[in-house]
Amino acid sequence: xxxxxxxxxxxxxxxxxxxxxxxxxxxxxxxxxxxxxxxxxxxxxxxxxxxxxxxxxxxxxxxxxxxxxxxxxxxxxxxxxxxxxxxxxxxxxxxxxxxxxxxxxxxxxxxxxxxxxxxxxxxxxxxxxxxxxxxxxxxxxxxxxxxxxxxxxxxxxxxxxxxxxxxxxxxxxxxxxxxxxxxxxxxxxxxxxxxxxxxxxxxxxxxxxxxxxxxxxxxxxxxxxxxxxxxxxxxxxxxxxxxxxxxxxxxxxxxxxxxxxxxxxxxxxxxxxxx
Numbered sequence: 001x002x003x004x005x006x007x008x009x010x011x012x013x014x015x016x017x018x019x020x021x022x023x024x025x026x027x028x029x030x031x032x033x034x035x036x037x038x039x040x041x042x043x044x045x046x047x048x049x050x051x052x053x054x055x056x057x058x059x060x061x062x063x064x065x066x067x068x069x070x071x072x073x074x075x076x077x078x079x080x081x082x083x084x085x086x087x088x089x090x091x092x093x094x095x096x097x098x099x100x101x102x103x104x105x106x107x108x109x110x111x112x113x114x115x116x117x118x119x120x121x122x123x124x125x126x127x128x129x130x131x132x133x134x135x136x137x138x139x140x141x142x143x144x145x146x147x148x149x150x151x152x153x154x155x156x157x158x159x160x161x162x163x164x165x166x167x168x169x170x171x172x173x174x175x176x177x178x179x180x181x182x183x184x185x186x187x188x189x190x191x192x193x194x195x196x197x198x199x200x201x202x203x204x205x206x207x208x209x210x211x212x213x214x215x216x217x218x219x220x221x222x223x224x225x226x227x228x229x230x231x232x233x234x235x236x237x238x239x240x241x242x243x244x245x246x247x248x249x250x251x252x253x254x255x256x257x258x259x260x261x262x263x264x265x266x267x268x269x270x271x272x273x274x275x
Contacts, residue, residue, distance in 0.1 A: 007171060008054070008097055008099045008100070009053050009054070009102060010091075010095065010099045010170075011184045012101060012185065013050075013186065014048065014078055015048050015193075016047055016048060016067065017046050017214055019042075019043030019210045021042060022197055046211075047064070047065055048063070048214070049083075049086055051101075052185060054226055054230050058091060059094055060090055061090045063086050080111040083108045092168040092170070093168075095170065100173055101171065101172050101173070102174075103173075103175070104183065111161065113160045114155070118147070126146045129150060130149065135150070137149050184229045184233040188226065188229055196217040199216075
């Protein structure tokens with residue numbers, strides 16, 4: 001995600017706002033399947049979808065729609081069909097150059113284009129999959145045997161969203177689970193909501209006024225601020241990566257013997273050699 005990447009890096013994500021302001025604090029459990037609802041949620045909830053990078057928000061990519069419910073995980077308000085429609089009509093056509101698109105693994109980002117045979121498949125479905133992929137199998141094979149053959153020829157997961165993005169000439173990079181700090185737009189959302197909450201109700205709480213104020217909140221984030229948020233995110237990612245490397249690399253021991261039958265052996269660890 002370094003800014004020196006030959007492609008512009010675009011971060012995208014979804015969030016929510018309330019017509020009478022957002023709570024100062026919210027949290028969700030480790031499963032991300034349920035978002036607890038603290039006090040402070042008031043009014044109608046709107047789901048927001050957008051994308052941007054070092055140059056700012058992508059023009060024309062802002063999507064805001066009314067949620068069906070004011071409680072529960074906002075992810076349930078979005079589905080694969082709506083997300084793909086947004087990609088095709090608002091985000092991808094408005095990207096001026098080939099880009100690297102950063103997204104998380106929300107269910108509507110992760111619809112698989114071709115399901116692999118598993119135990120829930122009927123025998124005929126497994127046969128159809130094998131035939132479609134030109135994979136030979138014995139005529140009298142049992143379902144278990146067919147599954148074993150399919151497992152040997154198992155393909156890597158192909159996501160519908162990834163394929164669409166690549167068809168438009170862009171690349172995709174998915175953040176690890178539960179690592180929202182790897183997405184710079186989360187910092188942007190925080191700034192937008194701070195402005196929104198400070199001014200909510202200034203012109204009334206009608207849908208029209210709420211949407212206008214949210215648009216105004218988006219305009220407060222300058223390209224320079226976006227650039228700083230991306231730089232901070234890059235730093236967080238690099239620190240995390242370096243920490244993982246340190247944790248995974250075991251100490252290297254070098255055994256130096258003058259002769260095969262020498263009774264004196266000198267063992268040096270990397271730390272000792274650096275003394």
